[in-house]
Amino acid sequence: MAKVIPKSKVKDRTRIKIILILGLFAIAWMGLWCRALFVQVIQGEELAAMADRQYYSREKITGKRGEIFDRNNVVLAQSVRSKSVYANPFLIENNHSAAIDLAAVLEDDPNRMKTLLNQKRNFVWITRKVSDRTAHRLAELNIPGVFIIDEHSRVYPRGHMLGQVLGFVGIDNQGLEGLERSLNEELAGAEMIIVLQRDASGHKMSLLPQDPTRKMDGQDVVLTIDSEIQFAAERYLASAVTSHNGVSGISLVVHVPSGEILAWASYPFFDPNNFQRSHSSIWRNRAAVDLIEPGSTLKPFLMAAALEEGIAKSDSLYFCENGRWRLGRNEIKDVKGHGWLTLNRVLRYSSNICSAKIGLDLGQDQYFQYLDRLGFTTGTNLPIPGQGRGILRPPHAWSKMDLAAISFGQGMASTTLQLARAYLTLANEGRFTELKLIRDDSRQSPAGQSVFSREVSRQVLSMLRDSVEMDGTGTMARISGVEVGGKTGTAQKASPRGGYGDKYVASFVGFIPALEPEYMIMAIIDEPSPQHYGGVVAAPVFAGIGNSIISSGRGLKLRNIPGQVIETAQTDRSTENARFNVNHRRDRVPPGNEMPDLRGESLREAVENLLRAGIVPVLEGRGVMVRDQVPAPGESFSENGGKVILRLSES
Amino acid sequence: MSKVNKTNQVNSPDLWLLFSVMILCGLGLTMILSTSAIMAERFYSDKYFFFKRQLVFVLAGTAVMFAVYMTPRSLFYKLKYLWILAAIVALGLVFSPLGFSAGGATRWLDLGLINIQPLELAKISLVIYLACFFAGKQELIKRFSVGFLPPTIITGLFCVLLLMQPDFGGAVFIAILFFLMSLVGGTRLIYLFSSSVLAGITAAMLIMQSPYRFRRWFSFLDPFKDAQDSGYQLVQSLYAFGAGRIWGMGLGEGRQKLFFLPEAHNDFIMAVTGEELGFIGISLVFILLGIIIWRVMVISTSQADLADRFSGFGMGMIIILGSLLNLAVVLGMVPPKGLPMPFISYGGSSLLVSMFCAGFLLNLSRERRC
Helix, strand or coil: CCCHHHHHHHHHHHHHHHHHHHHHHHHHHHHHHHHHHHHHHHCHHHHHHHHHHHHEEEEEEECCCCCEECCCCCEEEEEEEEEEEEECHHHCCCHHHHHHHHHHHHCCCHHHHHHHHCCCCCCEEEEEEECHHHHHHHHHHCCCCEEEEEEEEEECCCCCCCHHHHCCECCCCCECCHHHHHCHHHHCCCEEEEEEEECCCCCEEEECCCCCCCCCCCCCEEECCCHHHHHHHHHHHHHHHHHCCCCEEEEEEEECCCCEEEEEEEECCCCHHHHHHCCHHHHCCHHHHCEECCHHHHHHHHHHHHHHCCCCCCCCEEECHHHEEEECCEEEECCCCCCEEEHHHHHHHCCHHHHHHHHHHHCHHHHHHHHHHCCCCCCCCCCCCCCCCCECCCHHHCCHHHHHHHHCCCCCEEEHHHHHHHHHHHHCCCECCCCECECCHHHCCCCCCECCCHHHHHHHHHHHHHHHHCCCCCHHHCECCECCEEEEEEEEEECCCCCEEEEEEEEEEEEECCCCCCEEEEEEEECCCCCCCHHHHCHHHHHHHHHHHHHCCCCCCCCCCHHHHHHHHHHHHHHHHHHHCCCCCCCCCCCCCECCCCCCCEHHHHHHHHHHCCCCCEEECCCCEEEEEECCCCCEHHHHCCCCEEEEECC | CHHHHHHHCCCCCCHHHHHHHHHHHHHHHHHHHHHHHHHHHHHHCCCCHHHHHHHHHHHHHHHHHHHHHHCCHHHHHHCHHHHHHHHHHHHHHCCCCCEEEECCEEEEEECCCCEECHHHHHHHHHHHHHHHHHHHCCCCCCCHHHHHHHHHHHHHHHHHHHHHCCCHHHHHHHHHHHHHHHHHHCCCHHHHHHHHHHHHHHHHHHHHHCHHHHHHHHHHHCHHHHCCCCCHHHHHHHHHHHHHCCCCCCCCCCCCCCCCCCCCCCCCHHHHHHHHHHHHHHHHHHHHHHHHHHHHHHHHHCCCCHHHHHHHHHHHHHHHHHHHHHHHHHCCCCCCCCCCCCCCCCCHHHHHHHHHHHHHHHHHHCCCCC
């Protein structure tokens, strides 16, 4: 019995100990429960936000930028797939060796690579738009955390052709100059942020729902440009500028009845493929931006205005003062002295003195009104950025001398485009006609108001014919077999110090054929020397371009069948594209409901393609290449109950 | 003893405990399916790979629990030295070709059909041995050579074998188990105190030897300082808990298991539970755990026999200590150590042992005093 008592005492003590210890555990249990409450409820929001940052990788998918075609669907600006390399530094195991490997393949500085990889971000561009070969070699290295994605890069397959007009795009395909800039909205592919849920190994797991109906690719743009004519325009312009030691030059070919610009050349040439190598003065579109004094090329409008107003007739006589005429304190000179000239000869011999007299007869208000209606106070509505509107002061501010000077094209300034538009109006039976660059019927401008009557414009056109076909200033513009007309211009350039220096702008504007013009060709050469007469320097450009248009077999048909050209253009597009495609097209989603063949494509490419068709695929296995797919190529999307599966492999 | 049995026999298992255990097992199965499906599909091309195996373990575990519940306890007590021997042999076999490495440590025995973790066997054998030892030698245990040395040597052997694997967390678990059992069993506090000081110094030395281990151990104090490396697991675990908020993201909706959280279906399954079921789901686990603590207290204190009382306490401690340590790790309260959550984490050994303990407690509960 005595033995039992201590035993039960011990038992009781153990019971208390057990209760105490389990009590302590109960306290720990309670504490942990409170900790869970703290972490989940009180800190929850903050932690959840932090977690969110690692789950989602946002990727910007940009649709293909629209392409630019000429009127015959020759590709002028094209988007091709190219490879870019980016890294997620967090996933790189060994920054040092990765940097060295990258630098070796990309032939770059290892230290620069290291700085890139040491950034505490989960996305850094390593390099953009590398060659397929480099991309392939990088892919072979298989550095964890370094990824290669497809981008589109802009290629201008015809090199410098139409360079200044087309403009160029930046590295992110945003239009920076020219049509690329002004038409950026149409051309740019839609941007879609796709949110991918990631796992820790960086694999994209699932795609969150998005609007699959959105069209990703930008719109294509068809220009009125004819690349064959453009080629001729550039060629003759270049030879004129170089052989006459000019600084720069512009040539423009316009289809008269429609106002469509067929060629638009600027020299020196500019290759948008490589815009960084050229100075901005070269990529500037001079025809649209630069203001010039039109000089004698403005005289036909004065004549037309005078005829329209009944102030003069084509056989009215004017005294040309034998080349020198003092007006107030100023003296007006002609290149060659003339005595009495009929109106048509005033234009043919381009007498400044007689033009001034006609202008003074017409009066500033009348004259201004005509210039205004011809568009010398408004820019053209071509989609070209940075267009000038010309300088033409209001008539009440004109002195007598101003009126005289403006009569022969000095003391005012216009862009080449404004001048071209005015000539177009003259050629189109006096009806105001806008220039067009985009082949898009919705942009068709309504028939313009009539500035000159048919008879007057025909009279002026015949005067212009005479100045080429008879003994005028433009004889070098003759084209055998066709009657052409035109007007030369030889403007002294205003010097920066005021007054006029010894630099000239030589120009020529002409029509083929002379009386019912189909083409208007304009050539302007800046600062030619020693020869500086428009009739010598610029007129041959007209003749050269005109000759090539006529001999191409394309010429002299446009007037009657403009509609048909559009028809053939549509059907020709695919074959023309194939010729100029640098990289064959990989639109793997065929129209309709058929599964494209995605096998062998990169995961990203395949997913993009499917997304465009509004399908969110299910990914199986790991890797970046598509090994197999369900449904099989050519089968309907709905074959597998609407579920599209991509099986992946590493390579 | 027979008199006590007659008056206090209930002869039915403790239903509170039984249901808590079954609910935890069911929750574990659900969470394993949810956490491992994506991973299993990627690596085994079978979504249900882990789920199916765990289902087999649960069934086997239930059988074990029932068997232990039915078996007379004296059978376990009689075989106590065999248990110890088996545990030591198993721990030693880890270093033989049968050993199976995972994650830089050899903690598993590959028995063909299943892999077993000798640590789990060691826990049970230690509890049974210590229960018998303290119950049988109550008069002697205050003497150092008899009351302290033999169990210390055996526990020390377990710990050394575990440290060689290396399984630091397992060794600590065994040591704590020993400490608690001794405390209840009545060894003098001074011995316990000095031995724990000794253990502390050893642990400190082990940690200092390897700066990585040191960094890893103490990163839990500020896991965000080095979130990409040593604090990674814990940060991911806390993200999971935080993202769950009160109501959770919904079963299967958790994102942390997408390979952000290593061992998502294993040691960190509670983090995913917290993410998917929210504080509500975590509270359910806490409530069930609270019930288990309460029942362990009731069952063990109501035992008349000292061996029963100690073993009941020890079996309960295996479950409770395991659960609380696991929760403390995933909630960032103690250094991260690979300890599974009893009943919930994926893994045969851990589940079978937990079920064994539950079975043992149910066995005891039949004879509790009400």
